[in-house]
Amino acid sequence: MILFSLFLILMIFCSLSMGYIRIPVMDIINILIAKIIGNLNFIESINETYLAVIFDIRLPRILTCTAVGAALAVSGSLFQGILLNPLADPYTLGVSAGAAFGASIAILLNLSAAFVSVPAFAFTGACATLFVVMFLSYSSKTPSLSLSSNNLILSGIIIGAILSAGISFLKFIANEQVSVIIFWLMGSFASKTWPDFFIVMIFLLAGFCISIFFARDLNLISLGAKAATSLGVDIRKVTIILLVTGSMLAAVCVSVSGIIGFVGLLIPHMVRFITGPDNRRLIPISMLAGASLLLFADTITRAVLVHEIPIGVLTALTGGPVFCWIFKKNRLT
Amino acid sequence: MKLTLHNISFAYDNDIVIKNIDCSFMSGNFYSIIGPNGSGKTTLLDLLSGFLKPAAGSIDIDKTPILSLSKKQIAKNIALVSQDYTINFPFRVKDVVMMGRHPYISRFAHPTDDDRKKVHLIMEITEILHLENRKVNELSGGERQRCIFARALCQDTQVLLLDEAFSNMDINHTLQMLSLVRQSVKEKNKLVISVFHDLNMASGWSDVLLMLKKGKIKAFGNCQEVLSQQTIKNVFNVESIVEFNEHVQAKQVYYPSN
Numbered sequence: 001m002i003l004f005s006l007f008l009i010l011m012i013f014c015s016l017s018m019g020y021i022r023i024p025v026m027d028i029i030n031i032l033i034a035k036i037i038g039n040l041n042f043i044e045s046i047n048e049t050y051l052a053v054i055f056d057i058r059l060p061r062i063l064t065c066t067a068v069g070a071a072l073a074v075s076g077s078l079f080q081g082i083l084l085n086p087l088a089d090p091y092t093l094g095v096s097a098g099a100a101f102g103a104s105i106a107i108l109l110n111l112s113a114a115f116v117s118v119p120a121f122a123f124t125g126a127c128a129t130l131f132v133v134m135f136l137s138y139s140s141k142t143p144s145l146s147l148s149s150n151n152l153i154l155s156g157i158i159i160g161a162i163l164s165a166g167i168s169f170l171k172f173i174a175n176e177q178v179s180v181i182i183f184w185l186m187g188s189f190a191s192k193t194w195p196d197f198f199i200v201m202i203f204l205l206a207g208f209c210i211s212i213f214f215a216r217d218l219n220l221i222s223l224g225a226k227a228a229t230s231l232g233v234d235i236r237k238v239t240i241i242l243l244v245t246g247s248m249l250a251a252v253c254v255s256v257s258g259i260i261g262f263v264g265l266l267i268p269h270m271v272r273f274i275t276g277p278d279n280r281r282l283i284p285i286s287m288l289a290g291a292s293l294l295l296f297a298d299t300i301t302r303a304v305l306v307h308e309i310p311i312g313v314l315t316a317l318t319g320g321p322v323f324c325w326i327f328k329k330n331r332l333t
Numbered sequence: 334m335k336l337t338l339h340n341i342s343f344a345y346d347n348d349i350v351i352k353n354i355d356c357s358f359m360s361g362n363f364y365s366i367i368g369p370n371g372s373g374k375t376t377l378l379d380l381l382s383g384f385l386k387p388a389a390g391s392i393d394i395d396k397t398p399i400l401s402l403s404k405k406q407i408a409k410n411i412a413l414v415s416q417d418y419t420i421n422f423p424f425r426v427k428d429v430v431m432m433g434r435h436p437y438i439s440r441f442a443h444p445t446d447d448d449r450k451k452v453h454l455i456m457e458i459t460e461i462l463h464l465e466n467r468k469v470n471e472l473s474g475g476e477r478q479r480c481i482f483a484r485a486l487c488q489d490t491q492v493l494l495l496d497e498a499f500s501n502m503d504i505n506h507t508l509q510m511l512s513l514v515r516q517s518v519k520e521k522n523k524l525v526i527s528v529f530h531d532l533n534m535a536s537g538w539s540d541v542l543l544m545l546k547k548g549k550i551k552a553f554g555n556c557q558e559v560l561s562q563q564t565i566k567n568v569f570n571v572e573s574i575v576e577f578n579e580h581v582q583a584k585q586v587y588y589p590s591n
Contacts (some may be wrong), residue, residue, distance in 0.1 A: 226417065229404060272422075276423070
């Protein structure tokens with residue numbers, strides 16, 4: 001875990017120095033120390049543009065990206081745990097489709113002039129979807145049997161399908177705004193600001209604490225509802241709390257940066273090979289690994305490639321084949 | 334300790350599975366529940382373990398209604414080995430057995446030495462110690478069942494509910510687990526309620542027999558009194574011969590092939 005944290009910090013520094021303007025790592029360290037201490041003596045010798053690039057452009061983008069990667073990975077581990085399925089991800093319950101639908105409406109109605117409203121609409125859409133899915137899979141007659149993974153997955157797929165059709169329809173009537181919708185959906189960390197980072201970070205911290213609080217109960221849930229109940233887990237309460245936590249994390253990520261696939265699926269899946277299935281280790285390590293992976297991907301599109309590719313496309317294009325490989329390898333053994 | 338059912342009914346949607354059951358189970362006895370498929374045996378155990386809520390009636394542990402207890406308090410009193418023993422993630426055997434200590438370990442605490450000793454001892458007597466580092470989803474059905482059985486024993490409860498807990502074990506392990514259970518009933522005054530399909534096993538090992546059919550009690554009493562050609566015909570609709578067998582020291586059932 002310490003190893004992963006160090007690796008992540010190292011990556012943040014590398015990423016900060018890379019880009020259109022190359023900035024030496026020593027200058028970065030000086031700038032950061034100066035900002036933290038509040039003593040500007042350190043940076044007298046440093047170029048003014050460096051300061052602006054680091055502090056106003058790269059740092060918010062990099063930190064937002066790190067937080068989103070971490071949040072998606074935590075969310076993915078939670079969903080895999082609750083849905084008892086190592087192939088579940090934060091979007092299995094249609095949260096992404098809900099967010100995309102909300103965002104599309106906001107863009108279509110041209111609400112994007114007021115800066116906040118596209119993310120706000122996306123977030124509302126995601127939450128609404130979650131509650132519809134939970135309502136569909138809940139039955140009051142046999143409370144301990146409802147919210148079972150099959151019910152949830154099925155409801156998620158149905159709602160997701162309806163919303164996808166809705167998005168297609170919105171694109172169809174959107175005319176010239178269609179490209180805005182498409183770009184938004186593909187996800188990007190370009191021009192992220194400090195408020196974006198703080199919002200994701202607040203959700204991430206809260207979500208992480210809740211996940212760790214219930215990590216042992218989540219372990220027991222994998223024994224099946226009946227066994228978990230007989231061992232003293234209030235399965236309905238834990239399921240609802242963790243579903244809401246996981247979905248909120250996914251919703252805030254989608255709202256801030258669009259739909260970024262495969263991080264939430266791949267990271268917990270791969271980390272499980274290293275840590276084993278114990279969620280008390282799986283969740284923190286996944287968080288760090290998710291942050292590193294997404295930062296790596298974002299740095300590649302930002303600093304290495306000639307043109308910036310939407311990050312959602314990049315993660316799916318690289319994550320997909322990796323996932324196929326892991327999947328196939330596991331089938332063979 | 335005494336488990337009492339007051340006029341319990343339960344239905345899945347509109348199918349009534351348990352109808353007005355009134356009975357009580359006392360510590361120091363080994364009860365068997367037998368009955369045809371779909372007669373409500375598993376549902377009855379689920380109600381006793383607090384997993385399902387009865388549509389009508391109440392279940393008391395001594396004088397306390399079971400639904401007024403928290404899940405954790407129930408878990409300290411009642412352990413269940415369910416029919417379904419699939420485990421979805423590759424936990425190690427010792428981790429699964431340690432999960433039996435869950436109700437006793439507070440949220441952020443680590444297992445104490447006592448917990449570890451207990452887990453070790455129980456893995457030893459259930460003969461799964463050599464499997465302790467294996468992944469549970471790679472075990473055979475019988476081995477996994479023993480692992481789940483060990484987990485329930487680690488829960489250290491007064492009441493143990495077994496839902497066909499021996500269905501995949503070989504005869505050697507079945508007999509070992511059964512004698513373990515009977516010993517704990519006689520020496521530690523525990524209460525064991527087990528669902529069986531094998532009438533001879535039920536008669537040979539348990540004290541009291543409960544026969545269920547279509548959610549109703551057809552017979553409830555001492556094995557040797559209840560088991561007869563007539564009750565078996567009533568409950569299972571099969572012809573049989575029931576005789577006392579001196580090797581088993583209990584009544585045994587034979588089914589004529591014609």
